[in-house]
Amino acid sequence: MVGQSLHLVEHGSMENITLYNYFRSSTSYRARIALHLKKLTFEYKPIHLLNNGGEQNSEAYRKINPMGGVPTLVHNGHSIAQSSAIIEYLDEAFPQSYQLLPKDIVTRAHIREFCQIINADTHAYGNLKTLGYLTKNFSMKDDQKSAWLNYWMHEGLTACEKILEKSSRKFCFGDSPSAADVFLIPAITTAQRFEVDTKIYPNMTRVFDHCLKEEAFLKAHPFRQIDTPAELKI
């Protein structure tokens, strides 16, 4: 299997969890925040999305992740791909730890709606393989890339801000972090990396600033992982 070396990210108790992931991937970042919020110890296995033709494309890795994507969570021998599925699973498998979805079913629904605006309606447009396809097959130039990213990210972020106007306080839904924050912070980080202006969203900016003071979000940050290149480390 890929990612041979053992790197434990510790929180005390041993849970037999492995996370295959990549420092910069926003879906990996989501899974890391969730694990840290829940204070679950996990083994960090880096999957480099660019080296060796993309380690996610190896036959060995495709066995645990049929899309060849990151992240994949392995718990007690069960592989689970897709960050949304991982986050729901963590809440169900570890009900005694911090809950990413609250008990009230309407609020749970609104948080899931928020997460899927990012996951289903925003994320695909900015990921590596989409941009690669457009460059290769549509000869996308830099200004077209910037227009593409700005258009789709603002579509999603505008809808998120609209929800946050009503739902947010310190965090996306009230005064404690939920799955919504787990999805939002990596989305903002990606948008900023692509020079999409997120400061025009006041509620989102306030929530982002609060989250970046929280230990779980700091520990999960792309620039603080074992596979973060030295020149990016903070």
Added chain:
Amino acid sequence: MVGQSLHLVEHGSMENITLYNYFRSSTSYRARIALHLKKLTFEYKPIHLLNNGGEQNSEAYRKINPMGGVPTLVHNGHSIAQSSAIIEYLDEAFPQSYQLLPKDIVTRAHIREFCQIINADTHAYGNLKTLGYLTKNFSMKDDQKSAWLNYWMHEGLTACEKILEKSSRKFCFGDSPSAADVFLIPAITTAQRFEVDTKIYPNMTRVFDHCLKEEAFLKAHPFRQIDTPAELKI
């Protein structure tokens, strides 16, 4: 509010559910299958995605769906957008009706993973607004459109087939329909509309044929809705 006329889709009991949706949208189709599997009566409010500049873009509709997308479920005055969130909500709000996710948490996780391969990694590439953007801004020609759709749909469907090799029997996960079938059937329908060959996937084809014999899937079919144009009705 848009969609004035009252069209009840009846199953007996009255549940105070309204579904804003469009006959052809695959995300709407998901929500309809879920409601029919659960035998919940709902009011069908058509939102035409093309007429009047797209009824989903009206200010009134954006109030219940911040992305301006379909479907939106309204239950007891609570609006819920995003088909994944709607399906999870229906299972939680109506636990006495047919369950779209089984009790076992690992199987739940694998079904959610399957659904998100379609929702997050496949769907965005084929939707109306993405194709519109590519046509307008990248002068996408017919052969490029076909290549684009084939590439992304096969990426997702290949991963789904890989999962189905192990998980499927009559349906995606075993012998009764689950959320996985709710997502898969509309995905295949869309792929076929775009002339993407889905017959190369034997497990998927078997499941598809089984589902299309089930009452819930038949009732939810795009060509059997009140807003289906006469020339498409079956």
